[in-house]
Every structure is written in structure tokens, then in C-alpha cells.
Amino acid sequence: MKPMVPKSWRNDAVAKVTGRTKYTDDLKFANLLHAAPVYSDFVHARINSIETAGAEKYPGVVRVITARDVPGANRVGQIRKDYRIFADDKIRYNGDVVALVVAESRDIAIRASRLVRVEAIPLPALLDPEEALQDKVLIHEDLYTNLVVTHKVRRGDVDEGFRKADLVIEEDFRTQFVEHAYMETEAAVCVPRSDGVTEVYGSMQHPFSTRRFVAACLGTPLGRVEVVGTPLGGGFGGKDDTAAIVCARTALAARLLNRPVKTMYRRDWSIRESYKRHPYHIHYKMGLTRDGLITAVQCRMLADAGAYCSVTPWVTWRSTVQCCGPYLVDNVHCDVLGVYTNNVVTGAMRGFGSPQVNFAIEQLVEIAAAKLGLSGIEFRRRNMVRQGCLTITGQRLDGHKVAMGEVLDAVLKETDYERNLGRCAFGKSDSDEWYGIGLAMSYRGVSLGAEGADLCAAAIDVQPDGSILLDVGVHENGQGLESAMSILCAGELGVDLRHIHYRRASTSSIPDSGTTVASRGTIMGGGAVLLAARDLKDKISAAVAEKLRCEPAQVRFAHGRVEGRDSSDSLSFDEAIREMWQARLVPRGFGVFRSPKVTWNDESGQGDAYFTWVYGCQAVELTVNRKTGKVRLLRAVAAHDVGRAVNPEMVKGQFYGGMAMSTGYALHEEVGMKDGKIATTNLNTYRIPRSTDLPEMTAIIVENPDPASPSGAKSIGEPTNEILAPAIANAIYNATGRRHFSLPIRTTSP
């Protein structure tokens, strides 16, 4: 049953709109100390000494902490434990933290941090990924190579594919470092509890990973760290490793000093230290027949991993699986490499290895179509994935609706695309404002895929008065996860939303359910909630069936009532719960949703990579000023198959936010690097889209409930942020007749 949900509902909206929501820096504790990180001027250097005495003597400083003070592991990581909580042997990038100054006030900590001296021998800085591949200088000597990872796809025979081709095209694409620019910077407050548990409040999107990092750093069991879910001021994939390390350092200070400690990041620290979106260098060669079929794709991608591994192997794996975009190709030879450099660390960011690939492939198909004299749409239709097809990794797309054509058609219709294509200037109009429309589409594997074990738990505890406490192992990042979970729970139990109270999440109350990334919150969390609700209903049914004069299987839950076969035999939900407590039965539902099996063969680069897929298409209309080159966006339209929209207004919010971020990727954003140091360290120089940079946007929600998802819902967070940049590039081409192969796109006077 679908619950009665107001048009737009969030459980946290009133608190947020009144300013009452307490984010990490808003939390206050008695006797609180403040911490500030210390960086060095180096980019790559061997550390001789870290001199802390000057800072320690500064009035109000309580302690200066370095790698020597770490009782547990100083090296952590989700995949490879190479990320230093404090730089120990070397400085590997300019954002490496050498010390943490803890003081009675934040101002004192910041002032004293300037007194820490780092003596080190500079080493050659590897800033170019191709140069880093040569291994002439090593960033992690113990690994004997700078290569972080390689992935491949091998399908068919590309040589044969190119022989059969009537036309072969080759292009080179480059993308930039991108900052997440969450409005709330990294922050942590850690409280040493008297029972030996360290309590962690922090701006992070992965409480369980944070707990692992903190426990490793402190050298304590997981059970002695409790990470408490704290309202998050934006994540976008960026509040994982770095955020967890900020928590680990703060926890260490709290333990060493036995006082609560807060670290609140300044924007420049956040941009300097936190990981970014990977820059890619991508080379494609594509073989084509005169009829507009792709015969072969050969590609090589090189991703700059920066100084530490982070999740580079997973990011690049998604690029590998999706290396041909949503197109069917029989002969594929793809190599994707990630390499250490002394640049800022790169890791997870909304899209996760797909925005780079889509920027390239969605322009490449238009280039190919133009050379063949076909429309880009017709070319796409001839090559795109369809029901029952085999993907480039040998996965048969069935068991769900392959909605590629459906979302494409929706966007074409909404934008009157074919007609507007005829209005495009192609740089040949006398008008000062050259008009262009462009489009891009993608399919995307849902959730983690073969990256890792994928499960999520949920618990529903009904209190003696019928009020319901809901606890789910995924995390509210601001997207509205708690609201979606509450709506699903209320719907399954047939109760009013007012019954549901979302529990403040804690790593001590629910099993480790992985990270709230990969657009997996709704599909995995929602699956767990429904299984938990069904478990609870089974228990209630067993308890009240006799009273309702029916079999347990015949008990129904709707409209706040628990009914037997005959609706005259019914109890209110609250009465049913009271019956259970009186019979000394606990109304508790628990559910674990495990994603269906996925497979991957590293050698062949083949497998059923993801258990289901989503389909999306976006288009944009714009003008380019022929004299200034200024791009003005007129309108953007998106259609995505979300499986099922649990909370439609919040789903639309994901559409708009993703398109906005994609606009920044296309036109504005670039982490400026100079000799390995970041030059754009605040929001005045790192320019995220403003309201005036964006057009009116239209969201078309397509719903094909997915059988692999208990709720029918799939994903939306990332799909929205992976195709507007190529759509903009295509529109700019259609306006100016000029292709742009690098991001961000710089249109100068043509």
C-alpha cells in the first residue's frame, strides 16, 4: 500500500528551515578543546623531523599530536592501507597533515599551528600521470610501482572489428580535478566516554568506515567506538576517507587528553586536503560500418589517483564496465589505469568514474554519426542497449525493463529535439547568439556491483503505545534518505507516517551496512526496510491471528488497522501491538537485504557486473555569444528511470542538483593546481554554479519497478550527474561547430 504522503515530505524539513538542526560544529560540550591540522609547504619530500616545541609552548595549547602519538595504525584505507592519518615517513602531497594542534580555543590552535616546523628533503614531484607511470621516482617505495590498479575489458577481436569497419575514428579527451564543495566542511567532535567508548559526531557519509578508521587509529576494537549519525551538510561522495581521518585524529586527541575535542575545518583546509574527482586522460578508437554500427572500440584511460589509493580501484572499475557508454559493441579492448602522483588525492565523487567516460563517449558517438551522415539520435538507436541484449562485459540485460529508448523518447518529445536541432547555428549564423541543443544518455550499474559485498540491515521496534522506531544502516546525506525509508516503512505496515520515528543512527545500534554511496541508499536501505517490515508483520500476524479468527497468512495491514479475513475482525495497529506486549511478545522486525549475485573476471574483464541498471537521458538548450564566447543555458531536461519514485519531490531534487553539478563540471569548475599545490582554496576562486548560471530544469520521472529491488526503486543520485556535461558539449558544438575535448569547456571568441 502507498501511504498518504504530502506532496513534499521530509522528516527533517522543519528543523532545517528553522535553523534548529544541529550539524557537527553546532554541537557543544563542556570542557571542549579545539584542534587544527598542520600542513607543510612540501609536495613530495622525505621527512627528517617535525618540530612541535614552539607550538606546544604557545599559551593555551594543550598538546601537539603527530604520527608518533598514534597507538594503533597510522596507515588506513578502504582498499589499500596507504593513507596516513599523520604523515610519517614522507610528504606525498601538499595536503598531507603532519600534526594536530589541540588548544583551549580554535583561534589559538590555528595560530599555534604556524609554529610547527617540518624539516624535510624535497623529492622530485610527480605531477604528470604519464610520467608517474614510468616509475623513475616512487611515491610509495614499499609498493615498488606507482601503478595503483589496472582493469580491462576483452571482448571479441578488435583487430577483426577494425578490419570490418568502413570508418575508424580516434579522439583524445581530458578531464579535470573537481572539488565536491559540500557547503559544510569536514568537522568532528569526539567525546571520551567513561565506559571506555569513544563517541564520534562528525560530518561524514560513512559512519561504519569512520568507525573502522577511528578504531584502527586508536588500536581499539570496533565496539569501543560509537559513531553517531549527525546531520550532514552535503557529501556527494566526498565525505568518506578524508572525513573519516578527520574523525580519527580528533578521536585520538580526545583519548590522549581525556576531554571532548572538536575539529572544524576551514574551507581552505578542506579544499587542500580532501580528495577530488579523478582527472582522466582518455583515448578512443572506434570502428564503424557505413550503416552506422559500431564494429570495435579500443580505449585507454589513465586516471590520476593522487598521493593515496582511496577508492581509485573501484572508481576506475566502473569506468571500465561502462567504457562504451550504453552501446553494444562486439569487439572491445579497454584498459583503464590508475596511477599515484603527488597531486591531491582523488576518490569518490557523485558519478564515480562515469562522468569522465560519458563526456568522451557521448561526444564520440555524435562525431561518428556526423561523419556517417546520420543523426546522433538515429546512430544511438542503432547501437544502444536493448531488452535481452548482451553488454560489452557479457551480461544479459533482462529481469528488468531496459528503458534506454523510453528515456530517450521522453527527452526528445519534451524538448522538441528534432525540430530544435534544425535551429542550431553550427557557427554559421549571423546572429550574435548562436543557438544549440544537445543531448547525452547513459546506462549505469546500480549500487556497488562487483566492487564489494553489498548488504544493508534495518530494524523496526514498535513501542508499547504503537509508535515505531526505525533504524536503517544507510546514512542521511541530505538527499532525504530518512524520509524515503520512513515512507516505505509506513506503506508496508499500513500505518500513518506520523507513527514512524527515524532513530538517530549509530554504529552501535545497527549492523555495518556499508557506505551510503553508489546511489545505493534507496535500493539497499529500502530493501532492508521492507524485509524488516515483513518480518514484523509476520510476528504481529502470528500473535493476533486467533483473535482475528483467521490464519496468520490471512492477516492484512492497511489504514492503520490489522484485519482478519473479514474486516469486521480487526484491531487498530496500536491495539495489535498492545496485545503483543501483553502476551510478552516483542514487536521487533529485522531485515537484511543482500544484493543479488554479481560476478567479475579480472582476466577477461567479463561478468555480470551489476545486479540491475538504470537508464537516463538529458538534453540542454543554450546559446553561445559569437563575440565573447559566453555560454548561456536556456533550459535543461532530464528523464531517468528510477524504478519507483518513493518520494517524488525529493527525487526531482536529485535531478536538479545533479544537473547543476554537471553544469559546473562542464563550464565552471576546475581545481587550479600550481606545482602540485592547489591555488583555488575557497569558494570565490573555486566557482560552483550560482542560481544565475543555471537554466530552468525539467525532471521527467520514468517508473519501471525493478524486480531485483523489494521496493521497486532503483537509483537516482548519480545518474543525474553523469550526462549533462556531454550534452552541453554537444550543444556547444551544434551552436558553434567546434568540438571541445577538455573539461571545463573554455569557449572563447570563435
Add this chain to the structure above:
Amino acid sequence: MKLNLNGKDIEVPAEAAEKRLVEFLREDLDLTGAKNACDIGACGACTILVDEEPLKICVKRVKDVAGHRVLTIEGMAAEDGTLHPLQQAFVEAGAIQCGFCTPGMVLTAHAFLLKHPDPTRDEIRRAISRNLCRCTGYQQIIDAIERAAPFYRETNIHEHTAATPR
């Protein structure tokens, strides 16, 4: 030193005069609705209203608002908790995601609508262009402001915020 904060006259200790206004509100008064996200007046998360004009207070000192009427997000709703119609519009339009920019965005919109109760969407877009949001793409924020505008046209709004003396 005195100021009128959310409709109430308060006495500010002289030693607070040089404090950064955002820290004074957040630390000394526990009014944490204003956020400090950039320290340089670039993002708007710390926006409050001073005499009904938006002010980014991460770059201001307490003495800068002495003697003036200050409205923070905590003063927007009625004392019984009833949301201001503009806040209600943010809730209903789905304009809130992570919420970190929301207080500054609501106050900027409030100041705008007081002066321009019949705006076009483009005017709204320009009015909030100094407040950054990374989640929403501004679309539903603009929807919310548009949705609230009739209230500003039809009502004497001064009766509806705690901050303004009645």
C-alpha cells in the same frame, strides 16, 4: 552596546564588540542557524538580516550591527513554532536537502520579497545568486520563493516575524 535581536532588545557586553558576528551569534548566544562555511563572504551560509537587508556576517564584527535590528533564522517562525509562510513554502516545494544553506537562503529570500512581492522567476534567480547551494540546483528554492510571494503581496508581513517590533 545594544541591538535588537529577533524582536528583543539585548545588551551586548563591550568586550564582544570586536568579535566576529558569526562567532558571537553561534558561540555566545547559541544561535547556530547561521553557518560559517567560507570565512570570506563568498557563500552566503552565514547570511542574516540587518534592518531587513541581507548581511554576510562571517566578515562582520559585532560592533557593525550595534543599534540595529537583527533577524536570524531563529526569529523567522512564530514563538509557538508556527512556520513563517516563506519557511512553509520551502518545506512544501521540496527546497531543502542537506539544509546547510537553507537559513541564509530563507533570510535572503525574505529580504527580497519584502521589497519585491511580485517577482519574476528571473528576478528571484538574481536575488539569491550570492547564496550558494550545492544540493538543489536552486530549482525548488526558486519554486518556494515564488510560492511564498502572494503572502507578501497580501499581508502586512511585519506581523509575521518575531524580529520586527509589533
